[in-house]
Amino acid sequence: MAPSLSRRRLLQAAGATAAASAAGSFIGVPSAHAAIPPARADIGVSAHPFALGQVRLTTSRWLDxxxxxxxxxxxxxVDRLLHNFRANHRLSTNGAAANGGWDAPTFPFRTHAQGHFLTAWAQLYAVTGDTVCRDKAVTMxxxxxxxxxxxxxxxxxxxxxxxxxESDFTALEQRTLSNGNVPYYTVHKTLAGLLDVWRLIGSTQARDVLLALAGWVDWRTGRLSAQQMQTMLQTEFGGMNTVxxxxxxxxxDARWLTAAQxxxxAAVFDPLAANQDKLSGLHANTQVPKWIGAAREYKATGTTRYRDIATNAWxxxxxxxxxxxxxxxQAEHFRAPNAIAGYLNNDTCESCNTFNMxxxxxxxxxxxxxRAALFDYYERAWLNQMIGQQNPADSHGHVTYFTPLNPGGRRGVGPAWGxxxxxxxxxxxxxxxxxxxxxHTRLMDxxxxxxxxxxxxNLFVPSVLTWSERGITVTQTTAYPAADTTTLQVTGSVSGTWAMRIRIPxxxxxxTVSVNGVAQNITTTPGSYATLSRSWTSGDTVTVRLPMRVIMRTANDNANVAAITYGPVVLSGNYGDSALSSLPTLNTASITRTSSTSLAFTATANGSTVNLSxxxxxxxxxxTVYWNTSGTVRLANAGSGLVLGxxxxSTADGGRALQWQDSGTADHDWQMITDGDGFRFRNANSGKVLGVxxxxxxxxASVLQWSDNGTADHRWTLLDQGDGTYKIRNANSGKLLAIANNSTAVGAFAVQAPDDGTADNRWRILRS
Structure with a gap:
């Protein structure tokens, strides 16, 4: 072991003056949302979130x-949360009881949770001004x-x-650590919590403890060779590069960037920099924090490789x-690309992964x-998984580890080790x-x-924005997603011309977008932001309507397995206490909304009526979230609305594929046959498969039907566009199924074409 780090050197290097002062010190904050600004501005940023205290949730499921x-x-x-820290540092535990679970005195990575508490307390203080939370953070x-x-x-x-x-770190460095600990994972949480208490509450003592601990990390890792460091990174380390x-x-202080890098x-970053999917088999939540770190490193350095890593990973x-x-x-690990239907288990969708995504x-x-697709995804995960992660019957808001997606799954039930x-x-x-x-302390951010x-x-939730820098207040009122409309009333010093950009999912x-009841002639293309630029008057009310419809979201690896969505909402079937041994077979045509005020639906599955919500x-x-939807499909072109036939x-080899009105003829029906990570499209009329x-x-090149002889051009992969459409890519050529010359005419032939973003490259998969 290298010579120990002297306390004097650590404090000097960190620039701290009282890293271990026994007396707490925090800067008086005049309002709950006055955060300490960073010394350096982020590079490449063109949009900024509001400070936590500037956005307040109003009555809703989110506020609950x-x-x-x-x-x-x-x-x-707080004393119970401090038990392991005090015991390890040879101080009295003050008679506090020890915790259980992952904070038990014998659990390998005990004290990982305390940093989360520090962050949550600091966030709640910033959001609500809750001095109880502030005081708990300062005390800890x-x-x-x-x-x-x-x-x-x-x-x-x-x-x-x-x-x-500390000997666990020595063992980690020597690759002899065998007790299950992930030491830097826990240190990351502590560092992040201290940083948030400093930034959001203003505690100088949090700053000093943070700098001292970060200095220890810098000293500890600075002694290692690059190869030793890369070997050590095989053990989960959370978001050390981020914090x-x-x-x-x-x-x-550039010292911290050197330590971060x-x-x-490299084993994770290099493939992602090359846009290669090498995730299969990796522990998922070990990876996502690294990608967040890459995004932060781009903003600190401007090095585009970091941006590419983060973007490609997403x-x-x-x-x-x-x-x-x-x-x-599934079971905390990434599976093969597009492996969805094959992994519908009770240990899917670890909550941490989604939080970090x-x-x-x-x-x-x-x-x-x-890029509206970013918040299309955000809304999907935020609403369907994370809001439902919390038990609404528990006054302390306890949560589930996994979100089971097996047929007959139930939240709050998972494997014992989870x-x-x-x-x-x-x-x-x-x-x-x-x-x-x-x-659940930053749902508004x-x-x-x-x-x-x-x-x-970006999001449609009852809330009040106080844009204090401009003297503007925006009040959003909505029953979304039960309703398809939201209103945004603008009050205060709103005079002058400025723009409001609204996500159109x-x-x-x-x-549609209207102001004070008058429809606005602005573009509302799906998957974009509608820009409303006008000279505003206090009291102006913007009404946004986002029509919703049922869309079946097909599993990437099995076109006969799908989830039901209505707008942003995934609908699940309520099976009470009944066990399910397999996915129910759904009659997709039977899905019916039964209420005009709530998202209540019924459908027929396995011959019986099931309630959907x-x-x-x-x-x-x-x-059940996923359903068996086996049968034939029609392929409707997004550009023309016509279907592929x-x-x-013709039933002969070489019969050309074209688009036609949906007249119900058998040649419009296709069976989707799973073929590895792709599909073959077999025509129900001819029995031939689609090829080039x-x-x-x-x-x-012309797209046509041919006998199913196993050639590579008969295999196609689906690229989900998130809006109910798919790009259908030929496995042999890499080209997309399209219509010649982007035609919308009846009888226009199908061809393969490059991915140039035109609407004729996208298709809706309609159950027959």
């Missing part, structure tokens, strides 16, 4: 979730400072702070590894605020409980963004 979490955060005993920081001050007596190096011995980059941005994991995960509800992973989405949106049931006050402390605390003088509306058609409300009963209903003439790889 926040209130339940607030109850727990006000209730929890003061006690952590005492632990850090006792390092010499405990036999630890200066700055160290944890609930387990150290944030510390660089907050302080302007030591945590750039695209790959959302397009090839994400279930209908927005979550990913939402964070990554926010980071990318700041760089590309014109907690077995809902989280509890003192007996669980899993990772997902920690991220749940953060999630992405509703609105700003870009210079432009207001961006990819799943809607015919969206929003999945985020699926609590206390068994459900065979010229003259002469197996051509050229643009414009």
């Amino acid at each position: 979730n926040q209130n339940r979490t607030q109850n727990y955060l006000r209730f929890v005993d 920081v003061a006690e952590l400072a005492k632990c850090q001050a006792n390092n010499s007596a405990a036999g630890f190096n200066a700055g160290y702070l944890s609930g387990y011995p 150290l980059t944030d510390l660089y941005q907050q302080t302007g 030591r945590f750039d994991h 695209n790959i995960t959302v397009n090839a590894h994400t279930y209908a509800i927005g979550g990913n992973s 939402l964070t990554l989405t926010r980071e990318l949106f700041a760089l590309d605020p014109n 907690g077995g049931t809902w989280s509890t006050d003192y007996g669980t402390f899993w990772c997902c409980q920690g991220t749940g605390l953060e999630m 992405s509703v609105y963004y700003r870009s210079d003088n432009t207001l961006i509306v 990819g799943w809607t058609t015919g969206a 929003p999945f985020h409300d699926a609590h206390g009963h068994n459900y 065979i010229q003259d209903m 003439q002469d197996m051509s790889t050229a643009d414009g």
Whole structure:
């Protein structure tokens, strides 16, 4: 082991003056949302979120979730949370009882959860001005400072702070650690919590403890060779690159960026930089925080490789590894690309993964605020998984670890190693409980963004925005998603011309925007932002209508397995206490809305009527999210609305594919036959499969039917566009199924074409 880090050197290098002061110190904050600004501005950013205290939720399911979490955060005993820190640093535990679960005194990575508590307390103070939460955070920081001050007596190096011995890091570095600990994972949580208490509450003591611990990390990792560091990164380390980059941005001290970049994991970053999907088999939540770190490193350095890593990771995960509800992973691990229907188990969609994917989405949106697909995904995961993650019957807002997607699944029920049931006050402390605390104290953080003088509306939730810098208040009133309309009233010093940009989700058609009852002549293209630029008057009311319809979201790997969506909402079937051994077979034509005020539907499955309702409300009963929808489909072109058939209903090899009115002839029906990670489209009339003439790889080559002889041009893959349409890519040529010359005419022939973004490259899959 290298010579120990002297306390004097650590404090000097960190620029701290009282890293272990026993007396707490925090800057008086005149309002709940006055955060300490960073020393450095982010690079490449063109949209900014509002500060937490500037957006307030009003009466809604979202506010209910926040209130339940607030109850727990006000209730929890700080002394119990400090038990392992104090014991490890050789201080009295003050008679506090030990916790259970992942914070038990014998659990390998105990004290990982406390950083989440610090962040959640700080966020709630910023959002609500709750001084109980502020005081709990300040108290914990003061006690952590005492632990850090006792390092010499405990036999630890200066700055160290944890609930387990420093020797675990020595074993980690030597690759002899065998007790299941993930040491830097826990340190990341502590660093992040301290940073949030400093930024959001103004605690200088949190800053000092943070800098001392970060200095210890810098010293510890700075002694290792690049190869030693990369080998060590095979063990989960959370978002160490994220928090150290944030510390660089907050302080302007380049030391922290150097330390952050030591945590750039080449084995994960290199394939993503090349846009390669090498995720199969990897522990999912180990990876996502690294990608967030890459996004933060781009904003700190301007190095485009970091941006590419983060963007490619998001695209790959959302397009090839994400279930209908927005979550990913099975048994905490990524599976093969597009493996969805084959992994409908009770341990799908770990909550941490989705929380971190939402964070990554926010980071990318700041760089590309014109990309509506980012918040289409955000809304899907935020609404369907994360709102429903919390138990509404629990006044402390406890959460589920996994969101089961097996037929007959039920929230709060999972494998024992995942907690077995809902989280509890003192007996669980899993990772997902920690991220749940953060999630439900920042539900409002992405509703609105700003870009210079432009207001961006991303999400539709009852809320009040106080744009204090401009003296403007925006009040959003809505029953969304039960209703398809939201209103935004603008009051205050609103005079002058400025723009409001409103997300038009990819799943809607015919969206409208009006002001004070007058329809506005603005473009509302699905999957874009509608820009409303006008000279405003206080009291102006914007009404946005986003028509919803039922869309079947087909599993990437099996076109006969699909989830039901209505607008942004996934609908699940209510099976009470009945067990299901397989996916129910759904008659898709039977789906019927039964209420004009709530999202209540019925459908026929397995010959019986089943009630359908929003999945985020699926609590206390068994459900199914996915259904067996086997049968034939029609392929409707998004550009023309016409369906794909065979010229003259030919049954011969070489019959050309074309588009025609949906007249019900048998040649319009296709069976989708799973073929590895793709499909063959077999015509119900001829029994032939769809292919490309002469197996051509050229643009414009004719698409036709042929005997199913196994050639590569007979296989096609689906690329879900998130709006109910798919791009259908030929496995042999890489070209897309399209219509010649983008024609909308009846009888126009199908061809293969490059992915040039035209509407004729996209298709709707309609159940026959």
